Amino acid sequence: MRGEYKVPGGKLVAVDVEVRDGRLADVRVSGDFFLEPDEALKGLGSAMEGMAESASVAELAASVSRAVEGATMIGFDAEAVAVAARRALGHATGWADHVFEVIHDAPVSPLLNVALDQVLAEGLGAGRRGPTLRIWEWDESAVIIGSFQSLRNEVDLEGAARHRARVIRRISGGGAMFMEPGNTISYSLYVPSSLVEGLSFERSYAFLDDWVLGALHDLGVDATYVPLNDIASPAGKIAGAAQKRLSGGAILHHATMAYDMDAQKMTEVLRIGREKLSDKGTRSANKRVDPLRSQTGMARAAVVDALVASFRSRYQTVDGTVTEAERARAEELVRTKFATPEWTARVP
DSSP: OEEEEEOTTSOEEEEEEEEETTEEEEEEEEESOEEESTTHHHHHHHTTTTOBTTOOHHHHHHHHHHHTTTOEEESOOHHHHHHHHHHHTTSSOOGGGOEEEEEOOOOBOHHHHHHHHHHHHHHHHTTSSOOEEEEOOBSSOEEEEOTTSOHHHHBOHHHHHHTTOEEEEOSSOSOOEEEOTTTEEEEEEEEEGGGGTTOOHHHHHHHHTHHHHHHHHHTTOOOEEETTTEEEETTEEEEEEEEEEETTTEEEEEEEEESSEEHHHHHHHBHHHHHHHHHTTOOOSSSEEOHHHHHHOOOHHHHHHHHHHHHHHHSEEEEEOOOHHHHHHHHHHIIIIITSHHHHTSOO
């Protein structure tokens, strides 16, 4: 049995292993990583010999770390070896183990987009749909705040009303987003927990956004991952991501990338936006924040098409759409949850 794990920003680790009487045997580790001294390679595999087939990533990684203590591991670490081993044993999955549905439907309200995130993630957990990438399109302005943010501390409600930006609370954590039609690029991934099995929260963010970094590099954007949940370039922050892990084994991972944002409006709508802009060296709010537009020189639609094309080139995909049942459920959630003051002001 063979399992592979590509470290985000690092190297590929592969583990070949057999199981005998519930124990790991004939464990061999390989990859395009760097390791010194050379003799430490044998220790990577022998460290897991005889361990229980059910051993966790943490247990496997701890054994590997002890076996190669003092060695220099470049482009990978003990946890990466353990994840590859778990994949070989069938306890974790890789991108290649799934076929992803790609959804890019017509614009809908921001409220419906937020509700669809819950519906599609729950559908994955219940087995009603497979792993999915969904590109957001929306038809009105909105301020979308994280599940745990304070409404009055994050949002200038008078400013939001003045700019006709509806305030909406999503189910994932993270920070607030000011979204006008056409000014950002947002996407959601709905994946099984097996895809990030054994990864820390921080590693899972980097892992699930690694394809975006590759796509942006193809467009000439020098994008890098900045822990915990940001994507940035030398010109500044490009995107922020958020996650929600639902019962049933589904993970919602979504990100919003700045295409061409009105910084003046953002500072009038988001209280925290004023501090964030000053922190990023923007002396005047009377300008646009446009990392993707300025760095690519491409129309937003062309950037979206390029991102989707890059995703399709990496993974197995099929075209998809939101079903009538999913949309109906999302519309129900808008009425009973996301549009209600009780939910929006759950943290006043």
